[in-house]
Amino acid sequence: MVKKYQLFIDGKWVDAISGKTFESVNPGSGEVHAIVAEAGADDVNRAVRAARKAFESGPWTKMTPSDRGRLLYKAAQKMWEKADFLAEVESQDNGLPISDTKSIAIPATIDVLEFYAGLANKVQGETLASPNNRFNYTLREPLGVIGAIVPWNFPLMLTMWKLAPALAAGNTIVIKPAEQTPVSILELVKLFQEVGIPDGVINVVTGFGETAGQALASHPDVDKIAFTGSTKTGQLIMQAASKNLKPVSLELGGKSPNIVFDDASLEKAVNMSAFGIYFAQGQVCAAGSRLFVQESIYEKFMDLFIKKANSIRVGNPLDQSTEMGPQISEEHLKKIEHYVAVGLDEGARLTIGGKRLNKEANGYYFTPTVFENVTNDMTIAREEIFGPVVSVIKFKDEEDALIKANDTIYGLAAGIWTNNLKRAHRMARGLKAGTVWVNTYSLLDSAAPFGGTKQSGFGRELGVQAMEMYTQTKHVWIDLNEN
Ligand code: NAI
Ligand code: MG
Numbered sequence: 432m433v434k435k436y437q438l439f440i441d442g443k444w445v446d447a448i449s450g451k452t453f454e455s456v457n458p459g460s461g462e463v464h465a466i467v468a469e470a471g472a473d474d475v476n477r478a479v480r481a482a483r484k485a486f487e488s489g490p491w492t493k494m495t496p497s498d499r500g501r502l503l504y505k506a507a508q509k510m511w512e513k514a515d516f517l518a519e520v521e522s523q524d525n526g527l528p529i530s531d532t533k534s535i536a537i538p539a540t541i542d543v544l545e546f547y548a549g550l551a552n553k554v555q556g557e558t559l560a561s562p563n564n565r566f567n568y569t570l571r572e573p574l575g576v577i578g579a580i581v582p583w584n585f586p587l588m589l590t591m592w593k594l595a596p597a598l599a600a601g602n603t604i605v606i607k608p609a610e611q612t613p614v615s616i617l618e619l620v621k622l623f624q625e626v627g628i629p630d631g632v633i634n635v636v637t638g639f640g641e642t643a644g645q646a647l648a649s650h651p652d653v654d655k656i657a658f659t660g661s662t663k664t665g666q667l668i669m670q671a672a673s674k675n676l677k678p679v680s681l682e683l684g685g686k687s688p689n690i691v692f693d694d695a696s697l698e699k700a701v702n703m704s705a706f707g708i709y710f711a712q713g714q715v716c717a718a719g720s721r722l723f724v725q726e727s728i729y730e731k732f733m734d735l736f737i738k739k740a741n742s743i744r745v746g747n748p749l750d751q752s753t754e755m756g757p758q759i760s761e762e763h764l765k766k767i768e769h770y771v772a773v774g775l776d777e778g779a780r781l782t783i784g785g786k787r788l789n790k791e792a793n794g795y796y797f798t799p800t801v802f803e804n805v806t807n808d809m810t811i812a813r814e815e816i817f818g819p820v821v822s823v824i825k826f827k828d829e830e831d832a833l834i835k836a837n838d839t840i841y842g843l844a845a846g847i848w849t850n851n852l853k854r855a856h857r858m859a860r861g862l863k864a865g866t867v868w869v870n871t872y873s874l875l876d877s878a879a880p881f882g883g884t885k886q887s888g889f890g891r892e893l894g895v896q897a898m899e900m901y902t903q904t905k906h907v908w909i910d911l912n913e914n
Contacts, residue, residue: 436467436617438474438637441481442630447638448473455614458526458757459748461793465524467613470638472646475605478634479652482576482603485631492601500551503598505626507544513622514541517587517615522748524612525583526756526795527711529749539875540588543893546877547595550898554600556905566909571902573601574678575654578647580640580668581616582660583609583759584714589682590616592881592892593657598632600901605634605653607644609660611759613637640664651675657900658682659716662815662841662886680890680900682716682882684815685843687864688836689719689872690826693728695848699870701735707846707872709743709799712758713819716887717844719872721812722823723832729825733803737783740799740821745788757795758818764795767818771800774811779822780804807835815841829854833861842884846872865891 435452437444451469456462470478485491491499510517518532527536556569579593590606597604608616620633636643644664648656648671658668659682672679689707691700707719724732748756758764764787771785784800797819805812805822812822826832836845845864849855859867865883868874875881880891890900 433463434465434614436465436614436637438468438470438478439617439620439633439635440474440478441484441634442624447471448477453610453638455524455612456760457523458759459523459794461761461795465614467617467637470607470636470643472642474638475636475643475646475650478605478636479576479647479650481631482605482634483652485629486573486575486603489603489631490629491603491632496552496554496601499601500548500599502626502628503544503548503551503595506623506628507541507548509622509626510537510541510544510619514538517618519749520618521587521615522756524614525586525759526748527585528753528756530751530753531711536585536588539877540591543588543591543877544595547599547898550596550895551599554898554902564910564912566911568907570905570907572905574901574903575602576652577602577604577901578650578653578656579604579606580644580647580656580658580660581606581608583611584711584716586612587615587619589659590619592659592897594633596892596897597657597901598628600898602654602901603632605636605647607636607638607647610637610639644668645671648672649674653677655679655900657890657892662888665888678900680882680892681888682890682892683843683886683888684817685716685718685841685883685887686721686813686815686839687717687719687841687844687846688721688723688839688862689846690723690832690836690848690858691725691728691732692829692832692847692849692851692854693725694850696850696870697728697732697735700848701732701739703872704846704848705736705739705743708821709740709755709819710873712755712797714759714817715873717866717873718817719844719846720816720821721807721836721839722821723826723836724823725832726825726827733823737801740783740801743799745796745798747794755799755819758797759795761795763817764797767797767816767820770811770814770816770818770820774802774805774809774820774822777809777811778804779809779811784819807838813839829858833858837861837863840886843887844868
């Protein structure tokens, strides 16, 4: 059944002013499963106006921080009640296997909301050292209207990374979902409305990047943009945001190194390195897409790794036993195929995969792919593929690994596999990345700040740190002299 969705503005469901709609496709079948209103710049204006009104004069701002936190916590409880439903909607919209949506993506998303619900009444300023004849203190205040532009790989989770801290700090928000995956976010905001989040606090403008996204990023009455997506679009967003000098946080692409030393626990290194690249079909910003294996264990490790990669069950995302679902779109599939061709052209050896799978109807399935004999200067070692394609590179020793790992424009994440404590700490310091995993990969925690260095962006989402991005400091100076 094809469902219909409108824009969510000022607590109401409304058509786009133009009356336009677009189709959301289920990547598992290639079939349209929802028709969604297509916001233009005028709709973004409406949404920003509603968010501004809610921020300046609505009940939201007058509410005590504890009550705000309580409402967010109620929304989290609603999400637990609807967790299976949200998981199904999400998997249908973006192709993530249902077992992963149910056991990883949705619980992690709700955990983030609970984490920030608890922080709503812990936003604090400071009393400053000052002489007796004056009083200096700081207030930590919300910024105002937040614009959130989110991608399609983890729509609910990456929305929540922005929505939860923004609301906990007392801001209001306009969310622009990715055009490929608008549905789950629209279902999510229904739950927030049900628990009594006031009108205008959350608004959702579904639509395309060049129109709705651009209008939001350049809007003069938006106070901050939080973005996750490609480095190229991140650059455009920074430019657009410069119009009114609004701050931006950018969580962009990566080409993250995952480094296996010869003293690692082999089995776990194999399994988690496979998870690191094949989880979510490789459509993960922190994917361990450059796998560095020490020469001395190369054959042994790769034997096991290829067995593991070959064992992955690719199929319908709604099937409970599926381990890898479809890619997001035909366009994205073509991009991945292009990189496979370039890899072969430049002399890498395609050990397994590299081709489409004709599974369910017209879904966008690709096989787990391994390239060996890759050197760090090849295109497939330098550019983000964002698919189930790993580039395996040999290294000699610690120094060699560090030089190669850091030789990239990106710096989002890195993994190290070793049982040598000193080496682990040396590498953790030496790697230029926002997150370093030691003897694990791709794990996230609501309390742990996440974000990039270099062209992977800036700003840290999650953790207590994220609250800083959604608040600003005001200094108050009170003269205590009698006259
Ligand atoms: P994208 O960065 O273009 O899209 C992400 C979001 O930005 C979407 O909501 C889109 O509508 C919006 N957007 C696009 N152009 C915009 C503009 N000019 N102004 C404002 N908003 C705009 O990513 P896309 O095209 O879907 O994927 C391309 C590549 O980006 C992927 O192959 C992958 O390499 C990377 N990517 C990285 C993600 C991450 O988690 N860091 C997530 C999605 C994509
Ligand atoms: Mg794009």
